[in-house]
Amino acid sequence: ATPTSIMVGTGRAAELGVLFRKGDALQQLQQAKIIALDKTGTLTLGRPELANVTTINGFDRDTVLRLAAAVEARSEHPIATAITRAGPADLPPIAGFESLTGLGARASVDGHDLLIGSPRLMAQNGIDLSALSQQADQHAAEGATPVFVAINGQAAALLTVSDPVKPGTIEALHRLHTMGLTLAMVTGDNALTAQALADKLGIDHVTAEVLPDGKLATINALRDQFGELAFVGDGINDAPALAAADVGIAIGTGTDVAIETADVVLMSGDLRAVANAVEISRRTMSNIQ
Ligand code: ADP
Ligand code: MG
Numbered sequence: 001a002t003p004t005s006i007m008v009g010t011g012r013a014a015e016l017g018v019l020f021r022k023g024d025a026l027q028q029l030q031q032a033k034i035i036a037l038d039k040t041g042t043l044t045l046g047r048p049e050l051a052n053v054t055t056i057n058g059f060d061r062d063t064v065l066r067l068a069a070a071v072e073a074r075s076e077h078p079i080a081t082a083i084t085r086a087g088p089a090d091l092p093p094i095a096g097f098e099s100l101t102g103l104g105a106r107a108s109v110d111g112h113d114l115l116i117g118s119p120r121l122m123a124q125n126g127i128d129l130s131a132l133s134q135q136a137d138q139h140a141a142e143g144a145t146p147v148f149v150a151i152n153g154q155a156a157a158l159l160t161v162s163d164p165v166k167p168g169t170i171e172a173l174h175r176l177h178t179m180g181l182t183l184a185m186v187t188g189d190n191a192l193t194a195q196a197l198a199d200k201l202g203i204d205h206v207t208a209e210v211l212p213d214g215k216l217a218t219i220n221a222l223r224d225q226f227g228e229l230a231f232v233g234d235g236i237n238d239a240p241a242l243a244a245a246d247v248g249i250a251i252g253t254g255t256d257v258a259i260e261t262a263d264v265v266l267m268s269g270d271l272r273a274v275a276n277a278v279e280i281s282r283r284t285m286s287n288i289q
Contacts (some may be wrong), residue, residue: 001027001285009284017267018277025263029247029281033227034205035176035274036219036241039187039194040163041234042251043201043271046078048163050086051144056131059156062088068149068159070094071107071114079147080105082161083116102188102211102237104147115150118190120209122148122155132158140192143200165201172271173201179278182226186210186218186241212237219244232274234258249274 006023013020020026040046053061069087072080074097097107104117115125122129127150136146136158144160184205187194194208207218219241223229231245234254242248242261250262253269266273
């Protein structure tokens with residue numbers, strides 16, 4: 001690659017909303033065999049909404065939402081924001097708040113012990129979900145994320161949240177496929193939820209229920225299996241994967257840590273810019289030969 005052609009490619013990319021941090025990244029992206037993408041905030045808007053509430057064991061919807069919203073008001077996760085928005089404006093005070101990264105949260109509210117989060121979190125705490133699990137799987141198979149609420153050690157409710165796919169995602173993935181790339185999703189979300197979305201989007205390979213420190217290992221395993229890898233992500237917990245990928249691509253609407261770690265930064269959240277980036281890298285490199 002001549003310095004001039006790299007400069008021209010980098011300039012053209014910038015016009016299309018893609019910032020190549022180093023000329024190296026332009027060369028490496030052209031060799032990518034697989035593009036792995038984070039789900040929440042990357043493929044989806046990252047702004048989930050509460051869809052359904054199912055209560056059991058004598059708990060009612062208003063009580064569950066009031067208590068759960070109070071706990072989640074202290075969490076930063078987008079699911080927590082969705083639950084807080086669905087609760088009343090006037091929330092009870094909480095004590096002993098604990099954020100359980102990649103799992104959920106717990107706290108004491110009005111003298112009740114509240115636990116909110118994934119099936120894995122409930123299993124770890126010995127909560128019996130048998131009365132809710134069939135319904136949870138049904139919602140998950142339709143692409144919604146099941147979130148459980150336990151009160152004083154007893155299952156109280158199943159909440160489902162759904163996060164719309166971003167405009168541009170379907171077209172972007174279609175273009176990347178047409179260019180011969182394998183597409184993979186890497187997410188902390190429920191396996192059924194992730195697979196439902198992957199099927200809808202035509203994603204080839206899904207790794208789900210990955211704990212935050214597991215994304216890096218997933219990226220390394222995918223690279224061993226498929227070859228040169230680019231990873232696209234937006235979150236704090238995507239930073240290790242962005243650093244480990246042959247090309248790390250951060251969404252411009254993402255967290256500062258992700259943006260600082262990446263080799264390539266998209267100026268918007270629109271994934272069509274990833275397809276533009278691959279096209280430009282291939283064109284730039286083929287002009288040189
Ligand atoms: P991702 O951002 O890739 O979807 P995370 O690792 O942040 O994954 O979270 C994984 C799962 O943990 C979520 O899908 C959800 O089930 C659960 N979870 C995490 N934080 C919370 C929270 N504050 N409230 C409820 N559930 C949560
Ligand atoms: Mg994300």
